[in-house]
Amino acid sequence: MIKIAIDAMGGDYAPKEQVLGAMLAVKQINDIELTLYGNETEIKKYLTDNTRINIEHCENVIPMDEKNPIAAIRKNKDASMVRALQSVSDEINEAIVSSGATQALIAGAHIIVRRMEGFKRTAIAPVIPTVDHRKAILLDTGANLQIRPEHMLQQAYFATIYANKILDINNPRVGLINIGTEKSKGRDLDKEVYQLFSETNLFEFAGNIEPKTILEPDCDILISDGFTANIVMKTIEGTAKSMGKLLKENLMSSFFGKLAGLLAKKNLREFKKQLSAEEIGGAVIYGLKKPVIKAQGASKAYGFYNAIRQAANIVRKEVFKIVEDYIKEESGETFGQETE
Amino acid sequence: MIKIAIDAMGGDYAPKEQVLGAMLAVKQINDIELTLYGNETEIKKYLTDNTRINIEHCENVIPMDEKNPIAAIRKNKDASMVRALQSVSDEINEAIVSSGATQALIAGAHIIVRRMEGFKRTAIAPVIPTVDHRKAILLDTGANLQIRPEHMLQQAYFATIYANKILDINNPRVGLINIGTEKSKGRDLDKEVYQLFSETNLFEFAGNIEPKTILEPDCDILISDGFTANIVMKTIEGTAKSMGKLLKENLMSSFFGKLAGLLAKKNLREFKKQLSAEEIGGAVIYGLKKPVIKAQGASKAYGFYNAIRQAANIVRKEVFKIVEDYIKEESGETFGQETE
Structure with a gap:
């Protein structure tokens, strides 16, 4: 089973579209298990089938218009985005999908999931x-x-x-x-x-x-x-x-x-x-230790489902591992030895 | 009369569309007089009415795919673009319109027409x-x-x-x-x-x-x-x-x-x-001594006519003079004293 963390509270139409997207994903993709991070009461309003879907209740949410993303990530240990990121860092889950505030997700990804060893600058890469x-x-x-x-x-x-x-x-x-x-x-x-x-x-x-x-x-x-x-x-x-x-x-x-x-x-x-x-899925942050997928803030269920599908694919095909192994092996020959 | 130099040989469909555009311009705009720089025989194939249109025969043309624009401008003293630019520098004409090679026109404009005094960096500004x-x-x-x-x-x-x-x-x-x-x-x-x-x-x-x-x-x-x-x-x-x-x-x-x-x-x-x-006219180079208008390389007669209309308007409204006077008056107070 591929285990994916879902920030259920991030997004313009959260948690509704995130929950619907998650249900669609488990229905379509057999080898995934999702954990929804967010307000349990809110999530349960829309969750009509919990096959391979768990809920981890979180008290807080990082707002979509968060002005101080770094401070917000550091302070709100119980925000759905932070908890979901933390679960990936703790290797409870193998990837995270969020349609929450972009800058907060990027900051959180760097602070909590951290950069891949030897990878100098992460990049956001939509398709x-x-x-x-x-x-x-x-x-x-x-x-x-x-x-x-x-x-x-x-x-x-x-x-x-x-x-x-x-x-x-x-x-x-x-x-x-x-x-x-x-x-x-x-x-x-x-x-x-x-x-x-x-x-x-x-x-x-x-x-x-x-x-x-x-x-x-x-x-x-x-x-x-x-x-x-x-x-x-x-x-x-x-x-x-x-x-x-x-x-x-x-x-x-x-x-x-x-x-x-x-x-x-x-x-x-x-x-x-x-x-x-919506058709394409989300933007992937390249160069972190684990896959963090940023789905569009305005994601509807189908778009969010596509981002989950993408996350599962990335884990299944070991994209991050391939790059990490190559960089380790190279140990600076190709990409330069300079420290930051 | 507003006197405008026309590079009749520059452009994907030159000189035909340039000549047709020029004839349209003198028909529509009463206070302009145009001088077409280019091959007289070629121009005359399309010039059916020469009211307020003069021809200055030029032997050469700067090609549209010119790779060394600066060298081309310096060497080809008899190219239509160079002659047209020179006529503006010599104050025979008050503005120039060309749909010739962009980099050559920019280089030529700087070398021949030159920057307005006190204006530090020219800019190309399409509408x-x-x-x-x-x-x-x-x-x-x-x-x-x-x-x-x-x-x-x-x-x-x-x-x-x-x-x-x-x-x-x-x-x-x-x-x-x-x-x-x-x-x-x-x-x-x-x-x-x-x-x-x-x-x-x-x-x-x-x-x-x-x-x-x-x-x-x-x-x-x-x-x-x-x-x-x-x-x-x-x-x-x-x-x-x-x-x-x-x-x-x-x-x-x-x-x-x-x-x-x-x-x-x-x-x-x-x-x-x-x-x-075509509807908008050409891109103006800001900060030269005189107006140089770059019409699209693929200009047809109507688009070229609009670029001529634009040139006439710029001269009529004294746009360049207003800026030049202001910068002279300011003498560095607003824009900084630094030399280059």
Whole structure:
């Protein structure tokens, strides 16, 4: 049995959607056992079947708009997120899924679960859909604003293992997000990363990728520093949302448009689904000791179920162990000896 | 008469679309006189009316895929782009419009037209459409990867004058592109810019803007460094293009979808137009001695005409003069005394 901790109280629609998602998960996936951390009374309102689902009652919750995530994690030992993270650190569970406050989860993951030995900088790595119906990994979308090329090499290596084991991509290709395709393009960091990635045997380097092709990139993994990749992710989100709005408005502005809109409703829904995070699951934090999966704050049951499925897959395929073993074996040869 | 230099040979469809665009411009705008720089024989193939249009024959062209822009500008004294830029520097013309190779135009503008006195870092600033049918300025989309807060203050000031005089926006508001709205967010540069912009009297500061709202921002001017803003621009472009493709594919995958697509064709065209650069004109390079307008490489006549209209407007409203006078008067008080 794969044992997964669920932060039942984190999320815009918690605990309802988290509980429904958990029930869906145990129904669909045979080898998992879930423990829901949260308010027992609240959870029981929605829990109609407790096969392979346990409850660990927690008094507190880290609010979604928590302003001081580090302090909140340190103080609220009985918050559902903290207890769930602690259970993973204590090896009671093998992974955790939470749709709680992002910054608090990241802080808590670092404080409680801690970094993998030898892994210098963690990265947050959501999977984004591509127009040609593949999946691509985008990182780092938020953990480290200041970073060095060697750190990005580790992160990219982690991403290739993830892409191979979880997304079933053979020989995943890594592309560097940049303002032009030539190797001379970009900031000093980008040029150094280009050089380092060109020389590595860890993965195939696809060169610089301009965001003009961000949703149909000639690679499987898109990497940049934690500021740039976050900006890219939010720009995709903003553009998609605004375009959807504009399209709807245009369709509704004429009789034929309205008719077309009605006829196309099902197709538009399909279209939205393809871009939806619900289909993809959550963002994984690379480089911790154990898998911490951040599901979207606005997750509904289906999206949360997908994040649980993803967590189970990561444990089953031993993604974290593979990377950890490799780094131990390398003991600094590939990724540099420098201490922090 | 406002005298404008036209690089007739730069652009994917040059000189045809440039010549047609120029003829449209003199027809629509009474107070302009254009000089087309380029191959006279080629130009005359399309020039059916030469009212207020002159031709200056040039032997050479800077190719669209020029790899060594600086060398190309220095060597090809008789290239249409170089001659057109030179005419502005010599005060024969008051502005130049080109859809030629971007990097060559930027290099040429700096070498030939030169920076405005006291203006530390030029910026490229396209106007982007917003979903709520306003216009917003995005900068710097490519001139300076390394920049300091004081340089961005100058650029933002230039943008507010531009927004006010050319886009008719009263009290334009400047927003800093960032990964979160709180003032503590972002890199050191972003935090310093936040502080500086909060204290300035030059314009109203709207705080940090997350790209989740990039096409419906709570401001009129979106600013970041030349790397980040370029990445944002290309991500918008890529997302819009891919979404359009996905939508079309979805619509065409079913009978109802196909019918809807046919019915909605006009609306979809309208929709595309709203996002189109053709409607907006070109990107202006802020901080040069004279206006240099970069029209899209793929400009058709209508798009090129809009870029000419924009150039005429900039000259008519004395945008560059207003900024130049202000900076002279300030002589370093606001923007810092440091030399480069």
